[in-house]
Amino acid sequence: MTSPIESSLPARPRLIATDLDGTLLRDDKTVSERTVAALAAAEEAGIEVFFVTGRPARWMGVVSDHVHRHGLAICANGAVVVDLRAGGGVGEAVMVRGLDPDAALDVVQALRDAAPGTSFAVEKTTSFDHEPDYPPFVNDPGSHIAVAEKLLQEATDKDPVIKVLANHPTLAPDAFLTLARTAAGHLASFTRSSPTALLEISGLGVSKASTLALCCAERGISSDEVVAFGDMPNDVEMLAWAGSSYAMGNAHPDVIAAASGRTVANNEDGVAVIIEQLVARARDALQVPDTD
Template structure:
């Protein structure tokens, strides 16, 4: 084990926004033992406060499902893989044909752009305060999009993904990570957590067989399959658990910490 790669939400970060003390200590023990730690998340850079404030992590974070690599210490973007606006608009039109109720948003390097209808009554107030405009207008002048979002009413995330994947594959890679809402996350075709993590590992001379990864949702599937030891959370989505033969205890049982403690102990032995 030379590299530990962990998802955040639902894997180490509970729904109440906390990371357990045991999990924090497990990551710190990895670092002390010379094992590099990288977090691989669907979150954009502006949502990384739990890593800095609760773990004290100031290293690399692979954000937006692999579309952006961020240095948390320098608060600097290291690399991006952007979706072009023409491809985004083509994918949006295809989704709208397949699922007429769909609404859309786009995450760029500068912030979040919403189309009318994306922010509903149950949305956070911060989201409601963002002016809603057609993406053709709000994205004018942007260099590219880090993540394209689509939301559907009266559907589950799995149902929505099943309807959308066949019609957008020529432009984007589609997945989801929200357990309770039909919200899809789309990146440039070929961009996912595993693709960027493999590049990061190779830059440090680390092979897939030396990587231990943790995740809980469909956006973690490729990463769990690629890593030498990919652990799906027992509390995770069935698709994540089907991606690997290794299962970590659930987040409420400090599953990541349990596995890391065991691996560190066997490494010392």
């Protein structure tokens, strides 16, 4: 792959929005020393950093040791915004955009009809529960196991549903996503970030992009001042919204089509490569010309 095209970088970016898995993180789920240094340099140059991920807030420990002053995370594909610097290392939710349980029940029924064999899990702000046939995550031992309809009926205002996950054992991932959007796209937002047929279902209109736009509006930051990074379909809307965006060298074809540029793969520190160029430009812009 050719090197990233430096001329495509904005002269004065104000915010970096980066996905985690397959993007900022290496395949072993570590953050390289080069990337840690690049994130810190961005903040020192006055460029804010947001982590924007499909992960739930409770899985954000992977970056907790590398937060420095950048501590805002948009989690669960835009359903929750967390300040990682608060909450005793777990983070403190500062915005929740939940999935209405009645709408989720309609989605479950629509997918049961359209794709028999689908199993479901329910992500809440404090718990992750799933059906008996749903493949459990090793990160979530002790989940409550019941049919999705019962799990959704147990949701409360204090513990709202933020995401429903749907798994199919035989369908191709992209085919399952297309099928689900056709069957229930009027009820909720559908995306995916797994290499398997695992769909992530959020409230209608909730996405990484829409929540990032809300957070930027609160700060007076326009989309043209944002640089975004991603690798999977749940990043597509964010990359299309940002003024400058980069698909990783390991990105899904839809992500490559949506982004304005490309960088090298996550295992080659593709995010750090671009940030280093951004920081160099920001420093050059602040230099006072020699008047001698």
